[in-house]
Amino acid sequence: MKKYTLYISLVLVSLSWGQQTPAAKQNQSILIIGGTAHIGNGTTQEHSMISIIDGKIQYVVDGRLAKPAKHDVVITVNENHHIYPGFIAPNSTLGLVEIDAVKASDDVREMGEMNPHIRSIIAYNAESLITETTRPNGVLLAQITPRGGRISGTSSVVQLDAWNWEDAVVKADEGIHLNWPRSYVRTGWWAEPGGIEANKEYENQIKAIQDFFSLSSNYLSGDRKNKDISLEAMNGLQAGTKKLYVHADGEKEIRDALLFKQKNKIAKMVIVGGYYAFKVADDLKQNQVSVLLKRVHDLPLLEDEDVNLPYKNAALLVKKGVLTALQNQGDMERMQTRNLPFYAGTCAAWGLTKEEALQLITSNAAEILGISENYGTLEHNKSATLFISEGDALDMKTNKVTHAFIDGRGISLDSRQDELYERYKGKFEQQKK
Missing domain, CATH: 2.30.40.10 (Urease, subunit C, domain 1)
Known part of the structure; x- marks a missing residue:
C-alpha cells in the first residue's frame, strides 16, 4: 500500500512539472x-x-x-x-539538452567529424521545460541546430507549442551546418591564458572540407546505386533547396568561406557568428550571403577592441545592406533564449531604429530560414503566429505578454517559474502571519 501511494505521488509531481x-x-x-x-x-x-x-x-x-x-x-x-509577429530564435539548441549535468538528456552533438546526415529534429524534445520559458517573452519559433564536429548535421525550424517533434516541425532539414576552421588559435587555458598564434593546420583543415564536398558532388552526380547516407544528405546545397550555414567569426575565415561558396557553386550560404562580418560587408552583399549575428550581450573577442562593438555590429551590417538576424549561441544558450528580444532592444540603442531592430528577430530571421512565406510579419494570409504585450517587447522593463498565438492557437504562457513564484509567495505570506 505504501509503494502504491508513493508511486501515485511521484506521478503527480512529475505531471505538475511537465510542460503546459x-x-x-x-x-x-x-x-x-x-x-x-x-x-x-x-x-x-x-x-x-x-x-x-x-x-x-x-x-x-x-x-x-x-x-x-x-x-x-x-x-x-x-x-x-x-x-x-512571433519572435524567431535561429541557431538554437532548445529541446536538445534538458539538464547539462545529465548526459542522458544531452542530444546536442554526435561523434565524428563529417555528419551532414545527423538530423537534429528527431532528437528535439517538444516537452522541454526550457522551451516554455521562451514563450512569455514572445519567442514562438526556433531553428533547432546540432553542434560539434566539422559538419554538425542538419537543422530544422519548429514552433514552440507541440506534443512531439512531428507536430512541432515547420521546415525540416532546411540547412547543413559547417564549423569553419579558425586561422588562429589561443594558447593556454582560461585560468592562465596564453597568446594568439597562427593555426598551422588551417589549410589542411580547409582541404579536408573541400575533399568531402568534392566527394559528395561526384557521388550525387553519379548513379548513386550504393547509397551513402552522409553523402545523400549533401543533396540540395547546389540546387538551393538547402542552405549551408558556415559558423565563422574572423575576417579571413569569412573571406575564405565566400571563395569556397563560389568554387563549390553553393546556392545559398549564411554566416553564423560573423563577429567581423562588417569588415567584408560589401562582399557579403554582392554574394547574397546573410548573417546570423553573434550574441549581442557579450564581450569583444579581443582585449583592445571597442567594448561596445557587439552592440554596434548589427547596425554596421544592416546599414551596408546585409540581411542580418540575431542568434544566441554561447554560454547557457538554451536558458538565455528568452532574452532574444532584449538583444534586439540593445541593437536599437546602438544604431538601429526600433522597427529595424525588430526585423532582426522577425522578418529577417524568417527570410534567412526560408519560412518568410508564412512567418515573420503580420500580413494577409500568413500564419497567425503573434503575441500581445502591454509594453515594448524589446524592453525587459515594460514587456509583459498577455496573449500569444501560434497558427491561431491561443497558447499557454505559464511556466515552472510561475509555479515557483506562487509557491514561495505563499511561503512568505505564511511567515507574515
Missing part, C-alpha cells in the same frame, strides 16, 4: 482591436484591427477606418498595447 498542454487547433474566429501592430517589415499600424480565421491572418487594418466584422472572440486592448 499544447493548444488545440483554432476553431473560433478571433478579432484583436486596438493597440499598435508592429508588422515586422519596418512599418507599424496604430489603432490596429487584426482578424484571425483558421490559423491565418485575414487582415491588419486601421480600426478607425474599418467596421469590425462579426467574430467569435473579440480581444480589445488599449492604445498602449503592442502586437508583434
Whole structure:
C-alpha cells in the first residue's frame, strides 16, 4: 500500500512539472482591436484591427477606418498595447539538452567529424521545460541546430507549442551546418591564458572540407546505386533547396568561406557568428550571403577592441545592406533564449531604429530560414503566429505578454517559474502571519 501511494505521488509531481498542454487547433474566429501592430517589415499600424480565421491572418487594418466584422472572440486592448509577429530564435539548441549535468538528456552533438546526415529534429524534445520559458517573452519559433564536429548535421525550424517533434516541425532539414576552421588559435587555458598564434593546420583543415564536398558532388552526380547516407544528405546545397550555414567569426575565415561558396557553386550560404562580418560587408552583399549575428550581450573577442562593438555590429551590417538576424549561441544558450528580444532592444540603442531592430528577430530571421512565406510579419494570409504585450517587447522593463498565438492557437504562457513564484509567495505570506 505504501509503494502504491508513493508511486501515485511521484506521478503527480512529475505531471505538475511537465510542460503546459499544447493548444488545440483554432476553431473560433478571433478579432484583436486596438493597440499598435508592429508588422515586422519596418512599418507599424496604430489603432490596429487584426482578424484571425483558421490559423491565418485575414487582415491588419486601421480600426478607425474599418467596421469590425462579426467574430467569435473579440480581444480589445488599449492604445498602449503592442502586437508583434512571433519572435524567431535561429541557431538554437532548445529541446536538445534538458539538464547539462545529465548526459542522458544531452542530444546536442554526435561523434565524428563529417555528419551532414545527423538530423537534429528527431532528437528535439517538444516537452522541454526550457522551451516554455521562451514563450512569455514572445519567442514562438526556433531553428533547432546540432553542434560539434566539422559538419554538425542538419537543422530544422519548429514552433514552440507541440506534443512531439512531428507536430512541432515547420521546415525540416532546411540547412547543413559547417564549423569553419579558425586561422588562429589561443594558447593556454582560461585560468592562465596564453597568446594568439597562427593555426598551422588551417589549410589542411580547409582541404579536408573541400575533399568531402568534392566527394559528395561526384557521388550525387553519379548513379548513386550504393547509397551513402552522409553523402545523400549533401543533396540540395547546389540546387538551393538547402542552405549551408558556415559558423565563422574572423575576417579571413569569412573571406575564405565566400571563395569556397563560389568554387563549390553553393546556392545559398549564411554566416553564423560573423563577429567581423562588417569588415567584408560589401562582399557579403554582392554574394547574397546573410548573417546570423553573434550574441549581442557579450564581450569583444579581443582585449583592445571597442567594448561596445557587439552592440554596434548589427547596425554596421544592416546599414551596408546585409540581411542580418540575431542568434544566441554561447554560454547557457538554451536558458538565455528568452532574452532574444532584449538583444534586439540593445541593437536599437546602438544604431538601429526600433522597427529595424525588430526585423532582426522577425522578418529577417524568417527570410534567412526560408519560412518568410508564412512567418515573420503580420500580413494577409500568413500564419497567425503573434503575441500581445502591454509594453515594448524589446524592453525587459515594460514587456509583459498577455496573449500569444501560434497558427491561431491561443497558447499557454505559464511556466515552472510561475509555479515557483506562487509557491514561495505563499511561503512568505505564511511567515507574515
